[in-house]
Amino acid sequence: xxxxxxxxxxxxxxxxxxxxHTILLTEGLDNKQFESLLVCGSTDKYEGDMFYYAREKxxxxxxxxxxxxxxxxxxxxxxxxxxxxxxKNENPNLIHTHTAKAGTLGRLAGILxxxxxxxxxRVKLIHTFHGHVFSGYFNILQTKIxxxxxRFLGSFSYKIITVSESVKKELLSLHICKEDKIxxxxxxxxxxxxxxxxxxxxxxxxxxxxxxxxxxxNHRLFLEAAAKVFADLPALRLEFKIIGDGKLRxxxxxxxxxxxxxxxxxxxxxxxxxxxxxxxxxxxxLTSLNEGTPVxxxxxxxxxxxxxxxxxxxxxxxLGKEINVANKLKGDFKVMERxxxxxxxxxxxxxxxxxxxxQNKKLREDIGLEAKNxxxxxxxxxxxxxDIENLYKNIMICT
Numbered sequence: 001x002x003x004x005x006x007x008x009x010x011x012x013x014x015x016x017x018x019x020x021h022t023i024l025l026t027e028g029l030d031n032k033q034f035e036s037l038l039v040c041g042s043t044d045k046y047e048g049d050m051f052y053y054a055r056e057k058x059x060x061x062x063x064x065x066x067x068x069x070x071x072x073x074x075x076x077x078x079x080x081x082x083x084x085x086x087x088k089n090e091n092p093n094l095i096h097t098h099t100a101k102a103g104t105l106g107r108l109a110g111i112l113x114x115x116x117x118x119x120x121x122r123v124k125l126i127h128t129f130h131g132h133v134f135s136g137y138f139n140i141l142q143t144k145i146x147x148x149x150x151r152f153l154g155s156f157s158y159k160i161i162t163v164s165e166s167v168k169k170e171l172l173s174l175h176i177c178k179e180d181k182i183x184x185x186x187x188x189x190x191x192x193x194x195x196x197x198x199x200x201x202x203x204x205x206x207x208x209x210x211x212x213x214x215x216x217x218n219h220r221l222f223l224e225a226a227a228k229v230f231a232d233l234p235a236l237r238l239e240f241k242i243i244g245d246g247k248l249r250x251x252x253x254x255x256x257x258x259x260x261x262x263x264x265x266x267x268x269x270x271x272x273x274x275x276x277x278x279x280x281x282x283x284x285x286l287t288s289l290n291e292g293t294p295v296x297x298x299x300x301x302x303x304x305x306x307x308x309x310x311x312x313x314x315x316x317x318x319l320g321k322e323i324n325v326a327n328k329l330k331g332d333f334k335v336m337e338r339x340x341x342x343x344x345x346x347x348x349x350x351x352x353x354x355x356x357x358x359q360n361k362k363l364r365e366d367i368g369l370e371a372k373n374x375x376x377x378x379x380x381x382x383x384x385x386x387d388i389e390n391l392y393k394n395i396m397i398c399t
Contacts, residue, residue, distance in 0.1 A: 003032075004392055007092035007123075009039045009083065009106040011069055011099040013061070015048035015244075015270060016212070017295035018098050018130045021187055021384070023050070027057040028385040034392065037090060041067025041079065041102070046246045047212060048270040062086060069101055076105060084109040087123065094392060096126040100146075103127045107153045124395055127153070128161040129171060130187075130292040150176050158395060161185050163293045164314030183391060187293050188384025194302035195376055197279050199365065204237045205358055208281040210296040211288070213246030218310075220255060221287040224347035227259040229354050236358065240265045243277055278303035282364065283357055288312055289344055297339075298379050301371035306364040307339040308353045316341060320374070325363065335363075338371040 008026055013019040026038040038061040043049045054061055064082050066075040083105055087095065097106035107125050114122045154160060154177035161183050162168040168182050200206075207226070211217045219242065226240040242252070242265065249267065256265045271277050278284070284300035284307045291313035300307050301318070309315050311334075320337030333342040333353040340353045357364055 003035045004094065004396055005090065005092040006034055006036045006392065007039065007087065007090055007095045008036060009095065009097045009102045010041075011067055011101040012041050012043045012047070013050040013054060014043045014212075015050055017187055017189075017293065017298075018128075019050040020053070020189060020295060021128075021130070022098050023054050023057055023059065024188065024190070024381050025385065025388055026054075026059055026061075028381060029389060029392075033389070037062065037086075037092070039064060039067075039083065039086060039102075039106075041065065041069075044069065044247075046249070048245060052272075067102065067105070069099075076101075080105045080109055084112060087113045091121060092123055093396060094124050094126060096128070098128045098130065104149060104153065107156060111156050124158040125156055126159045126161065126391075126395075127157050128163070128185075129167055130163055147174055147176070150174075154181070157181065159183055159391065161391075163187050164317040166314045166317050167292055170313075185384070185387045185391070186379060187295070187298065188379055188381040188387075189295065189298060189302075190381055191299075191302045191375065191379065193275050194278060194299055195372065197275060197303040199304060199368075200279070200282055202282075204239055205283075206239050206241060206281050207283045207285055207354060207358075208241040208243060208277070209285045209287065210243040210277070210300075211286070211294070212244055213242070213248040213252060215248065216289050217246075218287045218289050218345070219248065219252050221310075221345065221347045221350060222285055223252065223256055223259055223261060223265065225285075225287075225351035225354060226265060227261055228347065228351035229358070230261065230264055232351070232355055233358065238264060238358075241268055241277075241281065242266065243268050243271055245269050274299060278305055281305055283308060283354065285350075285354070286310060286315070287350065291315055293318065298375050301338060301368075301375045302379075304365075304368040304372045306357055306367045307371070308333075308350065308357060309339060309341060310344040310350070311341045312344055318371075318374075320370075337367075338374055339367060 010022045026036045040061045041064050064079050067079040095110045097103040110123050110125045160177050160181050168184050209222050284305050286309040293314040297307050319339040322334045325335045332349045342350045342353050
């Protein structure tokens with residue numbers, strides 16, 4: 001039986017869910033049925049590079065230095081030509097793209113390839129939306145242009161994958177493609193190392209946030225909420241940790257100084273030992289303006305840590321139903337089965353949610369245990385690989 005050849009393309013292997021996802025799929029698919037080749041571009045200098053993780057998995061990705069996140073006509077043309085050449089040389093059955101830039105250039109190259117090749121050799125195009133760039137990233141005009149581009153590409157895509165039902169609903173509301181093209185396949189990770197992290201019992205309560213220091217992650221809200229928590233709970237020993245790096249680091253460090261939080265907020269940069277990171281936290285926060293399904297929340301939940309997060313993207317699909325709890329503070333936040341959810345852009349309510357959890361150890365533990373059981377059953381890499389293998393085989397059977 002001839003193997004199914006997969007060309008997988010991602011803009012960059014920066015620290016985060018999409019990079020882990022693509023590496024695990026490239027390495028994990030059954031090599032008796034599939035041949036996988038991974039193509040990636042350049043990371044920004046502040047992002048943190050996961051090329052090491054690909055190497056650990058025995059992968060040797062094809063590197064295109066001109067394939068970058070930022071829009072640059074000259075670089076994008078070169079990257080497009082190189083992707084097209086790889087397609088011609090490899091003659092894959094499926095091109096599976098991840099992230100917006102790779103999704104655009106990879107699918108355009110696939111469309112061009114199909115125009116000039118024999119019908120029997122035409123490639124099927126698949127794209128995964130790990131989130132989307134239609135909110136919080138660009139101005140109104142740019143966003144409209146990107147939506148039109150995605151509609152065009154969606155018309156040539158055989159399948160569109162989303163990582164949550166919420167992202168699927170958002171894509172349908174924007175008419176990116178027809179519903180029958182969309183498959184919801186949640187993320188999957190190597191969670192065993194997090195599942196065995198013990199509960200924390202320290203005199204110092206620690207709240208952390210993990211991610212790139214860029215505007216879409218809205219770390220300013222985290223700092224503002226931290227300042228309110230610190231002022232409102234003077235009797236508690238508190239610390240706040242920011243794990244990650246990015247172009248806003250100096251600006252955020254200055255903002256922490258202005259809030260008189262220098263001694264309480266620690267900027268730790270990127271950390272490879274994430275087990276130690278989650279072991280040292282009581283609560284994991286996420287303040288983003290837009291998300292798909294954030295890996296930091298899944299890892300935190302696997303570690304049994306309670307999470308407080310803004311209500312964006314696929315986050316609500318992680319947290320379950322709202323529950324009634326006693327002595328809930330006034331404030332616009334919801335206590336869910338597996339975390340606390342707050343409307344975006346409101347530091348006051350975010351701070352109240354943190355205060356409520358910091359004062360309720362039993363609730364933190366209950367939410368953390370419920371979260372651990374949920375992600376253990378739903379976000380393992382084995383499930384992800386099986387789902388993707390079945391999708392690929394069904395596509396080939398139908399063609």
